[in-house]
Amino acid sequence: MWSTESIYAVFLATGFTVGFGHCIGMCGPIVISVSLQLKDRPSFFPQLYYNIGRTITYSLLGAIMGATASFTRFASQAGGFQKAVLMFAGVLIIVMGAAMTGWVPAGRIFQNAPPLAGFARAGFKRILDARRAVLFLPLGMVLGLLPCGPVYTAMIAAARVGMEAESTLGGMLSGAGVMACFGMGTIPALLLLSQVSNVKWLKHRDLIYKFGGVMMILVGIYFTWKGWTY
Amino acid sequence: MDPASNRCLAMARLALGAAVFLVIAAAAAPALAQNPEVRTTCNIHQGPCSAELAGRSVELEISPKPVKAMEELVFRVTISGDRLSEAPYIDLGMPAMKMGPNRVETARQGENTWTGKGVIVRCPSGKNTWFARVTLPETGTAEFVFDVVY
Numbered sequence: 001m002w003s004t005e006s007i008y009a010v011f012l013a014t015g016f017t018v019g020f021g022h023c024i025g026m027c028g029p030i031v032i033s034v035s036l037q038l039k040d041r042p043s044f045f046p047q048l049y050y051n052i053g054r055t056i057t058y059s060l061l062g063a064i065m066g067a068t069a070s071f072t073r074f075a076s077q078a079g080g081f082q083k084a085v086l087m088f089a090g091v092l093i094i095v096m097g098a099a100m101t102g103w104v105p106a107g108r109i110f111q112n113a114p115p116l117a118g119f120a121r122a123g124f125k126r127i128l129d130a131r132r133a134v135l136f137l138p139l140g141m142v143l144g145l146l147p148c149g150p151v152y153t154a155m156i157a158a159a160r161v162g163m164e165a166e167s168t169l170g171g172m173l174s175g176a177g178v179m180a181c182f183g184m185g186t187i188p189a190l191l192l193l194s195q196v197s198n199v200k201w202l203k204h205r206d207l208i209y210k211f212g213g214v215m216m217i218l219v220g221i222y223f224t225w226k227g228w229t230y
Numbered sequence: 231m232d233p234a235s236n237r238c239l240a241m242a243r244l245a246l247g248a249a250v251f252l253v254i255a256a257a258a259a260p261a262l263a264q265n266p267e268v269r270t271t272c273n274i275h276q277g278p279c280s281a282e283l284a285g286r287s288v289e290l291e292i293s294p295k296p297v298k299a300m301e302e303l304v305f306r307v308t309i310s311g312d313r314l315s316e317a318p319y320i321d322l323g324m325p326a327m328k329m330g331p332n333r334v335e336t337a338r339q340g341e342n343t344w345t346g347k348g349v350i351v352r353c354p355s356g357k358n359t360w361f362a363r364v365t366l367p368e369t370g371t372a373e374f375v376f377d378v379v380y
Contacts (some may be wrong), residue, residue: 010331013332014330017328018329021328022327022329025327026355045369068284071349072300072301072302074244075300075349076300079300086354087377146354147332147352147356148354149324149327149351149352150328150330152300152349152352153329153331153332153351154330155350156348156349157331180329209297226356229356230356
């Protein structure tokens with residue numbers, strides 16, 4: 001179909017075009033949630049780290065696809081895990097929305113959580129209180145595992161490249177390269193959306209934050225439900 | 231930075247966003263406008279789908295049935311008429327949204343029968359209508375639209 005060299009360019013371009021259509025629709029709520037949740041803090045570098053985290057995960061998935069030269073092996077085993085990631089993203093958006101409305105102080109959201117939820121509580125609090133942009137890298141890495149059609153398509157391409165590779169290592173590197181190109185291609189759209197959704201300059205932004213918080217809770221419920229039924 | 235500068239910066243961001251969006255939309259428009267010569271909606275689970283293309287019948291069968299997403303599928307294309315010199319190929323996608331290039335290459339199995347393996351991926355939105363666009367080089371393209379099982 002394509003030479004191994006040209007497939008990198010094809011998937012860089014695919015990431016770019018899909019980014020402005022599909023990704024803004026499907027991942028846009030997460031990006032906007034992160035931007036709004038940061039309120040008065042600068043959002044560019046947290047969003048950049050979030051996107052780099054996503055791209056790292058895609059590259060790792062691409063490496064697995066390239067090394068195993070099989071997409072269906074992944075597909076048959078990853079469904080349950082991806083369901084959990086989709087639900088995690090939903091709960092995260094709900095928590096961010098609840099914290100943003102100001103009706104529930106961020107610190108109190110997990111106050112009554114059972115002790116076993118300590119790890120999750122610490123993780124959520126860390127995201128909500130994040131002062132260092134680099135803390136959004138692991139968030140991006142986790143959310144890079146969200147089920148997504150175009151990501152699956154890129155994974156199929158990475159597996160095909162792996163089939164044509166002369167060695168497992170070669171397949172791994174080529175697969176990682178395809179997915180890295182795809183991930184990098186999606187970054188401009190999501191980064192641009194994150195900056196456009198920045199409402200710091202609005203005079204009545206408290207109202208926007210409250211409205212945005214309610215919208216985020218609704219979107220979070222939708223994501224959680226999608227995860228539950230995935 | 232004073233509030234007026236912030237507002238200018240935000241407006242500039244919005245303008246930049248709108249400009250980039252328009253450029254992308256303009257670039258994507260010709261690709262979206264490339265309609266196949268023939269489009270047929272069918273139930274792929276019940277049997278092969280067929281269409282007439284430039285005086286030939288083009289038949290597409292996908293197995294195993296029911297046709298499920300995220301599983302390896304065999305695509306069989308059978309064409310009537312003169313022997314094709316070049317192998318047909320099948321592009322998979324969703325009419326509702328762009329899913330990236332997913333092409334099934336085929337190899338000759340008989341006089342005018344071609345098969346190839348591929349995977350239809352799952353869209354988390356829950357939409358399950360897909361198309362398989364069969365291209366016969368130098369002849370044309372027939373598109374089959376069908377629902378898959380998630």
